[in-house]
Structure formats: structure tokens, C-alpha cells
Amino acid sequence: MSILIQVLSEPKNLQNLTISQWQTLLSQAKTSQLVGRLNYLMEIQNYTKPSYVKWHLESAYKIAEKQRKQAIVEFLEVPSTLKNSTSTLIFLKGAAYIAKNLPCSFGRTFSDIDVLVKKQELRKIETILKFSNWLKTNVDDYDEQYYRTWMHEIPPLYHETRGSVLDIHHNILPSTNKHQPSAAEFSTTSVLIEDIGSIDTLDDTDLCIHMAVHLFTESEFHHGLRDISDFDMLLRHFQKHDKRFVEKLIQRAQYLGLYDYARLAIRYSHIVMSTPLSSTTLESLQSNSLFVTFFQDFCFCNIFKPNHSSCRNWKMGLAEFLLYWRGHILRMPLKLLLPHLFRKTYKRTKDYFKQDKDLTQLP
């Protein structure tokens, strides 16, 4: 097991590490975007940070804190911009963790603020945002068309002066996906943010389910380890306040028709991050088919690792390959998938040969 997973699943292991262990740990945490989380875990436990590693941990934490402040500004700005054009505005994912002040939000960096709105209000929302300095990111025509026809979200917008990036969802999953949970069935809760007012997010169980659905329909797992660690921290936190939380989560997922995703998230959170679960819950998590279980165990146990030379092996490569196809096949039927992938490969090849000229991003 990688040293990063050892310390995430048992923060006690953060004490008394040697210099070379810290070197590996920090390097693994950097590739997994988890340095800020290590800092948080050490702070709440009051562990002494070795002097040579202290600033690395704290710098990552400062970046996350800056993003937290920025998200809080958007909790005020976005609803006030949209107050006359939307009946629902639900903050999801990273923004929701911040709104609810959940442990996994501390030290966690994210690239955009996700919100869920009603599809029929989308046009009005886009117009208002356009006139409030939210601009379109650079998306080419093919991608724009693809987003509009198949996706559950529109291309991201960014704010001209504040620099925030906004991801607007109008559904839970792409319309091509086999499962089509209705966004309206997810239950929301309102949270009071100090000095800002109340905003809407998903309630605790649905927040976890939404997260599970997204993680287990992915085809690329660049943040896979961070995400499963988020899920682990969510479960640990909610279980502390409600011993029956996982049971309720499973029931709720069954009701929404999303049991499969919740099951996978709970199972791999337990296997990878050692999330404490009752034995009855554990037994209920088996998949029916032995082959499916074998396939999933192979893929997910190998993908939820730091993408780092100290952990990479052929199994991880194979898991990446299999999950890439699994994700795409879940997302859309082959007759859409093949032309899409062909087009993407062509574009990537073309870009590779064009890249020589683009040197402007160096400091």
C-alpha cells in the first residue's frame, strides 16, 4: 500500500516519518492534489510538522483557503445575479463541501464551482450571466455542439474580473447515459453562510450519492484518489453524527435507482481507505456476479492509487485502459462513441504537431 494511502486512512501514521518517507509522501500527495489535506489532518490532530516539510504543507493549504474564500464570494454573487431568473440553484461537489463546512473541504483545491439549475431556465440564466461578465471559456465548435446535444452541463463559464469558473449542470448525468436519475428527485437543503445568507445544496445522503454517481461513471481518474478520499471523509464524518448513516444512504440510493453507484463508492472507500463499516453493511455490498466483482476489484483497487512512479505498474495501466472504455461505454452507445473518439484522437494528434510554437506560458 502506498504511503499516501496509509496516512490518509490512518492519520496516526503521519507521526515519526523519516526524511525519505516524507519525500515520497509529499511527491505522491502532489501528484494526487492532496498536500493541503495532509496539512489539515496534521492540524486537527495537533501533530508537529517537521520543519523541512512544514511550508510545503502550509502553502498548499493557503491555496485551498484562497479558493474557499473565492467560493464564498460566489455564494453571494451567483445567487444575487440570478435571483430573478431561476427558481432553483443548487451548489454541488466542492462548493457544497465548503458550504456545509465538511472536513473534506479543508485543504481541498478544485477548479470550478458546480451548480445545478432547471433545464427550462437555462437559456434565461445564460443570458443574464453573459451580461454580468461571465464569459465563455475557449471551447471549439465541435465540443460546444457535443455539450449542447449530449451533456448534462453546458461549457464552463469564467468571470472576467473575479476569475472564478462556473460549471452549470441541468441534469445529473449525460442524456446518453444508461441510468437517467431525475435531478428533481434529489433532495436539497439550505445552509446559512456567515455574512452571506442561505444557499441551497444537496442534503447529506444525496450529496454522497451524487458524488458516487459521478466518480463511478468517469472514464478518466486523474483525481480518483482525491475523490475516493473525499468520499471516505464524508462517510466518516456523517457516521460520527448518525451511526445508521450508511444504511440510510443505501436505502436512499435504492429509492433513486442509483444503488449500484453507491455500492461501488462504499465498497472501494472501505477497501482502499479503510472506511469503518458495520459487518452487516459490508455483507450487503456484494455484487451478484463473481466475474463483475473480479473485474471491478481489479480496476478500482488499481486506479485509486497515487499516479506516481513509486506506485505505477502494469496493473494500473491496464485498469486505466479498461476504465477508460467502461466510462465511455456507460456514457454513450457505440454508434456515438466511435466517431467521437476518432475525432478526439485526430484533434490530439494534430495539436501534438502544432505545439512547438506555443511557448508563451513560461514565466
Add this chain to the structure above:
Amino acid sequence: MLAQFTLPIGPFNFSIKTDNTAVLKNLSSLYGDYHFYNHSPFIDFPITITTRSLIRRFIKPQVDFFLDEFAPFKPLPKDQSFAMLEWGMNWCITTQAHQFLIFHAGTIEKNNKVIIMPAEQGSGKSTLTAAMVYSGWRLFSDELALISVTDELVYPCTRPINLKNDSINVIDNYVDNAVFSTIAKDTHKGTVALLKPPKASVERMFEPAPLHFIVFPKYVANIEAKLTPINQIDTFQQLIQHSFNYHILGEQGFHLIARLLQNVTCYQFEYSDFEQAKKLLSSLVD
């Protein structure tokens, strides 16, 4: 085969792994006065400069910069590899070392008094820094002013000085026996060469010092060197523009600048002649 060098540069430990002959050659000529580790300390920035793709070793050769296992930039042509290393090292510091408030500024010291000279790219700040540090000032950095958020001292990050275009000749003429890296032409910043830092500055790279003056330099042809005092509000605004991480430090950065400004004097500085510049800047600290 990758060769590895591990060395402290001011408050950071760098390791540089490379199989690039130009990088090796320039490292040995410009970093000759540095103290290399012969054991393995904790490395803050493990850097690798190498060519990722086999094809690119032979056709239009390119190099990649890696921090840990991450390549933050697109590859550059091979003749820019040493310049890329230096730019990449700046990137490492400015994007991660938030224990410092970091300004884009030439930073020099004399009589335990630090002057930072924040300025835009191409304003001649590196040239001025180079001329000063080869006339008795101590080099902290030609690009980065690192001000600790804990003890509020300025920390040296003594490294080769980045000179561009005409400045290369100007400094070659001004400094006796100046040692330069190989010259990289046609970079995104024009022609670039790095100047070896003075030995005395390298030897004292672990000694921080307090900030005394903020000077915004501007080269104006044929002008008599002059210092014009500017007020704290204007300085504050200009400093924010020249900061790499003020937006990340937020409140902490705001209070730090506010406190610093109570004890420092700030000037606009116009100059054309190094001798006059030297005299005027020295008059501040003597």
C-alpha cells in the same frame, strides 16, 4: 544516463537531474561557487531536464522540464534548455513558496540594508541588478524578492542573473571577466544569457536581511540619475501589481505590506548611467 546534482539555493534545496550536455556545461560554469550536497537532504524541488520523446531527441530536438513527475510547460527547443531550467526554477518558487510574499523585483543588499527594485519585464531591472552586484552590493536575486511572512526579513535566492538582448553586451562591457552561460537565441523573451553570480554573494546566500528601501527603477536614455520619493498608497498599489502571490496570501499579505511600508522609504528611480546609479543607491544605505 541522468546525472544528479543536489544543492541549496537560499532557503530551498534543489536537485537537478539531467542528461543534457548544455545544462551540465552551464551548471559547472555558473554554479561553480555553490556548495553541492554529497548526502541526500530533503529536496524541495526535484527537477529533471530531459527529452521525453525519442523522436524529439533527433528531429528538431526538444527538452522537457519536470518538477517531480509533472511537466508544467510544453517542451522547448534544445538550445534553450539551460534558460528553461532557470525559468522553471522561478516557476517552482513563485507557485509554491507561499511562506514568502514574493515580488517580481531585483533584490540587493549593502550594510545589512536590502533594496528591492520591483519592475516589469524588460525594464532593465536585471541589468541594473547585475551592475550593482558587481560593484560591491550583495546579490539576493535579479527576479524574486522573497519576504518571509514569519520574520518579515528578505531572504536571498542567489542564482545566475537573467540578461536579455542588448543588456548582455552592456554587462559584458561593464563587468570585468564576466562569465556567461551559452546564449539562447529566439526564445519567447528574445536572446537570453545568464550571468554567473558574484562569489561573495553565493557564499552568503543563507543570510537574510531587513528591507529598508523600495525603489521602482526605470531606464531612461541620457537622463541624470534621480530618486523621487513616492507615497505609501501608490507604492502599495504598485507592489500588488508586481507580486506573484499576494492574491494567495490575501489578508496576511495585506498586513505584511502595510507593516513593511511603515519602516521603509519608497522611490521612483530613473537612471541611464551605472556610475550615477551606484552613487545614488549607495547614498541611501551608507
